[in-house]
Amino acid sequence: MTRIITLFCFFIAQISFSQTAENYLEKIRNNEALLTAFFQQMPKGGDLHHHFSGSVYAEPLLERAIAEDFYLNLESMNVSKTKPVNGNWKTFSSLKNEGKLAFYEQQVMQTWSAKDYNGSVPSDDLFFDSFQKFEPTIQGHFAEGMLELKKRALAENVSYIETQLSTIPCDMNVADLTDFNSKLRQAASQKDEKAVLKLLDELYKSIQKKDAKKYAADFNNNFIAKLHKDLKIDDDRFTMRYQNFVLRFMDPVDLFKNMTIAFISANDSKLVAGVNIVSPEHGENSMKDYWLHMLMFKYCHSKFPDVKYTLHAGELTLGLVQPEDLTWHINDAIHVAGANRIGHGVDIAYEANSYDLLRYMAKNNIPIEINLTSNEFILKVKENRHPFTLYKEFNVPIVISTDDAGILRTNMTEQYVLLAKRYPDVSYATIKQYVYNSINYSFIQDAAVKKQLVKDLDGRFKTFEAKFSKN
Structure with a gap:
């Protein structure tokens, strides 16, 4: 009886602490500095929509380019380890000797990220073009980036990251299969x-004969597992898992080859949480082949039913594409591809039968990954133009994510600050639910790991909410 009374008192105390935190949040709702301090300390669970290369800040990438004396293209701000044949390229050491290094450092920062963005180029172009500009500084330096992301996560009370780390290297010769490109598109x-x-089945069998499993095994064992173990990424405060991804702009054969290997990899490794598809959704091939890509996911799911996948879908807005192209991407990602989560989903209000689609997502627990800073910068969609409230009204599970914190110059704390400030009807209890969603809807394969993360979150919130007992 004494134990029951003790547990009851503990439960009441936790409700009281949570209510006190709720009261404090309402008191500071319109003060961004106070909100920042609040959410910086609040446990934030996981970041599920996360691109590794776009999440590393530009400063260490630039430092590396200077230290290794890369070549810099003085017009585009691309870097290269070796001097390309065409273009105006100079080494960073020569720029330093000429007294021009500081000027070009500033140009690089403004081209590789949203720092001091002034609208001189379209924001979506700056964002998507930046990856190829700094990509040479990433290669061979994944370890440094992973440790940077872990350190930053620990500092702002993030306990889990599900990152899209790297494409899977593959030199498979598919020249004999190129006829499938036209057949599939037709x-x-x-x-x-x-x-x-039927064509995908033929193509799949041909790819399997070319030893697709070898590429997946090499990636899993000699890259993912090795880095993860050597860096001691997982510990009692932090966990990381990885999503494989394929590039939308590729022709069908190359894309399907990479998707097949990505699914094999995810199926065979507990560290690989799932599969995704990336690159601008409004690109030529992305639009032309979108339905075909969704069928590729459907096919791969039939071969690897245990592999989870989240899809960038509806990262579009009026004016970026024709109005009719806003009506079907999320629908197809869910009803054709069978996506387990949706990333962005900004065009949901324009989707055909959007209310039915939202009800379906809610009923089938298909979460939406909300990326407020990203959607504002790339698509110019924010506040009441953003469909966050629409998802919330229909009880679609919501998770809050950063997308590309390095390029966008943001972090998880800012996402929650924006959420609380822009949407005053979102209570502390609801925000707390979003945090738990980020663990419960993660693609972590090991149930014990997920259970431990939830338990850890319980403890973190207990500590956090106790801070407000005296306020």
């Missing part, structure tokens, strides 16, 4: 799903 143009799936 069948897709006629919306002949049966014909597309």
Whole structure:
């Protein structure tokens, strides 16, 4: 009886602490500095929509380029380890000797990230073009980036990151399969799903014969597992898992080859949490082949039913594409591809039968990954133009993410500050639920690991909420 009374008192105390935190949040709702201090300390669970290369800040990448004396293209701000044949390229050491290094450092920072963005180029172009500009500084330095991200996560009370780390290297020769490009696109143009799936089956068998499993095993064992173990990424305060991803702009054969290997990798490794598809959704091939890509996911799911996948879908807005192209991407990602989560989902209000789609997402527990800073910078969608409230009204599970914190010059804390400030009807209890969603809807394969992260979150919130008992 004494134990029951003790537990009851503990439960009441926790409710009281949570209510006190709720009261304090309401008191500071319109003060950004106070909100920042509040959310900096609040446990934030996981960051599920996270691109590794876009999350590393530009400063260490630039420092590395200077230290290793890369070549810099003085017009585009691309860097290269070796001097390309065409273009105006100079080493960082020569720029230093000429007294021009400080000027170009500033140009690089403004081209590799949103720092001091002034609208001189379209924001979506700056964002998507930046990756190729700094990419040479990432290669061979994944370890430094992973440790930077872990350190930053620990500092702002983030306990889990599910990052898209790297494409899977593959030199498989598929020159003999290029006829499938036109065949697949022809069948897709006629919306002949049966014909597309039959062609994908033939293509899959050919790719398997070219030892696709070897590339997945090499990636899992000699890259993912090695880095993860050598760096001691997982500990009692932090956990990281990885999403494989494929590039939308590729022709069908190359994309499907990479997708097949990505699914094999995710199926065979507990560290690889799932699969994704990236690159600008409004790009030429992305738009032309979108339905075909969704069928590729459907096909791969039939081969690897245990592999989870989240899809960038609806990262579009009016004016970026034709109005009719806003009506079907999220629908197809869910109803054709069978996505387990949706990333961005900004065009949901324009989707055909959007209310039915939202109800379906809610009923089937298909979360939406909300990226407030990203959607504002890339798409110019924010506040009441952003569909956050629409998802919330229909009880779609919500997780809050950063997307590309390095390029966007943001972090997880700022995402929650924006959420609380822009949407005053979102209570502390609801925000806390979003935090738990980020663990419960993660793709972590090991149930014991997920359970421990939830337990750890319980303890973190207990400590956090106790701070407000005297306020």
